[in-house]
Amino acid sequence: MESARKLLAIGLSSMLAVTLAACGVKEEAKPAQPAASTNTNPANTATDKKPVKLRIMWWGSQARHDATLKALDLYTKKNPNVTFEPEYQAFDGYLDKMSTMAAARNLPDVIQTDAAWISDWGSTNRLMDLTNAINTKDVDPTLLNTGKYKDKLIAIPLGNNSFGMVYNKATVEKLGITPPKHGWTWDEFFKFAKDAKAKLDKDKYVIKDFTVENGFYDAYQLSKGKGWPRADGKFNFDKATWLEWMNKFAEMRAAGIVAPADVNVSDKKLDAKLDLLVQDKILLRDSHSAEFTGFDALKPGQLALVTAPKDKQGGGWLKASMYWSISPDTKSADEAKRFIDWFINDPEAADILGTSRGVPVSKKIVSGLESKFSPADKVGIELNNKTAVDGQTFYPGPGLKGGWDKFEKEYTNLVQQIMFGKLTPEKAWDEVEKLGKEIK
Structure with missing residues (x-):
């Protein structure tokens, strides 16, 4: 590209x-x-x-x-x-x-x-x-x-920065799990999650609940060739892709792969006491390349970065x-x-x-x-370079004008209800679609 x-x-x-x-x-x-x-x-x-x-x-x-x-x-x-x-x-x-x-x-x-x-x-x-x-x-x-x-x-x-994932390389190696690799696909990501859970203790999880992480759904829809969900300030959520994503996470939630809602909401990124990855409660989470030195300082030499999974297209992007x-x-x-x-x-x-x-x-x-450059610096730089191979053109979003302020607030509430099991993805989509029609 x-x-x-x-x-x-x-x-x-x-x-x-x-x-x-x-x-x-x-x-x-x-x-x-x-x-x-x-x-x-x-x-x-x-x-x-x-x-x-x-x-x-x-x-x-x-x-x-x-x-x-x-x-x-x-x-x-x-x-x-x-x-x-x-x-x-x-x-x-x-x-x-x-x-x-x-x-x-x-x-x-x-x-x-x-x-x-x-x-x-x-x-x-x-x-x-x-x-x-x-x-x-x-x-x-x-x-x-x-x-x-x-x-x-x-x-x-x-x-310079890029969007990807950080994972506990030391734990993955110890468990004998095939580690993530740059350029991996969403199918490989879901397989990794399933394989890893089989070797983890019951109170340990593979990932956070990505349904409430906008960046990950953005990456998923982009990789499917459907564009940014908020492209050019317009409602561009793809129904089939969105339901596929939400239902996949419902399955992983039920299987104990995804951290439960109460654990998920306790997470605070890069906080020494509250970050779920740093506390060894999950194996993998979101990270930008510029954040890696901060993660490495909290768990020296134990972590690694990997590109966001792809499908028809790359799922990651470069940005300031x-x-x-x-x-x-x-x-x-x-x-x-x-x-x-x-x-x-x-x-x-x-x-x-x-x-x-x-x-x-x-x-x-x-x-x-x-x-x-330190070893941690080089890890972040490598993610920038690997992401650039098929990375998307970054779109900062529409801001909160034209009805997006209401949309973002209500959307967050809807996906949290899905996460807590109080709303099915299908019923939530009906509400998301209604909100989308109000965008000017």
């Missing part, structure tokens, strides 16, 4: 420090020096030394938090007038918190954002236009454009891992821009951040860090 090959080129060229880690200690944003940045924008050559405190917020694993805090420390050492007020957490609840802050016009100066939010946030002018404000000459234009809403660049990509954006209400816009410029272009920052946010976006940074 043309788009997949182009994205592969991006992945290879940016193959370096995805995991730019996590949040800011204290820092001061002094004008970027030539060695740290080549940006010639006036905002990056200022010499104003007045004290500035930047609020900065992101989500991620502990490894990302630790790395980001170290990077913020370094920035303050280089720019003593700039300090940071960091806020960081797991992904769960992050968007709700960000939305509440935006409503109160109290967003942090610098905010980590996701591709799925660009349409909603761009259409309501809740993120600053950064066009020509940051030095992005070493960032692939295709990747950079994913941060645009219409003609405005509202989000600066931080890393995440972005930095700036609040339109910030009173420190120039300092925030200088910081982001430094974050993506400075070699010392890259040394600290590594691949905590995916393979870095700067080609220069990638070429300088290649020899320093």
Whole structure:
């Protein structure tokens, strides 16, 4: 596929420090020096030394938090007038918190954002236009454009990323199960799940309940050649494919392959105490390549990544891992821009951040860090490369406009009722279809 090959080129060229880690200690944003940045924008050559405190917020694993805090420390050492007020957490609840802050016009100066939010946030002018404000000459234009809403660049990509699965390689080998492999099919996935359950204890499960994981149903329908379920902002759920998926999981739920509903809802991704994979309650779950270093930090050397299963087409996709954006209400816009410029272009920052946010976006940074890739970094990079072979063109979704806000809320409720056994897939589909007809 043309788009997949182009994205592969991006992945290879940016193959370096995805995991730019996590949040800011204290820092001061002094004008970027030539060695740290080549940006010639006036905002990056200022010499104003007045004290500035930047609020900065992101989500991620502990490894990302630790790395980001170290990077913020370094920035303050280089720019003593700039300090940071960091806020960081797991992904769960992050968007709700960000939305509440935006409503109160109290967003942090610098905010980590996701591709799925660009349409909603761009259409309501809740993120600053950064066009020509940051030095992005070493960032692939295709990747950079994913941060645009219409003609405005509202989000600066931080890393390359791909959607796949992470599994407990050590346990699979111990049980003598044939391990998953890159390029496997959905039939092979379902067979793996059945074979693995036969060798697991009764209170152990193979997978989470993927009926409540939108990414997995997206991958399933894409692989069948039916397109994205929310393609171009329109209701595009395929009835036969959706019912096939839901009924397959009903069978696996009954067979004990899938974690029961009460166990499933207790999961919190990348949480040392609540992540079902980390706690050895399941063997396999969803993961993006940029998340692997976080998983590996929690279970060193025990895990591996594998591509999303395919059918007629590939089921996975490549995308930007995440972005930095700036609040339109910030009173420190120039300092925030200088910081982001430094974050993506400075070699010392890259040394600290590594691949905590995916393979870095700067080609220069990638070429300088290649020899320093850790084994965990290389696992994530391999997933990017294998996914690119037949990967789909990523679609961030329609946002919550045109009735999608109601749809997403009600859809989640319906699939949860299926998971808890209170609604059959067939009856649930009737309701899903009705909701789909309300989309404008």
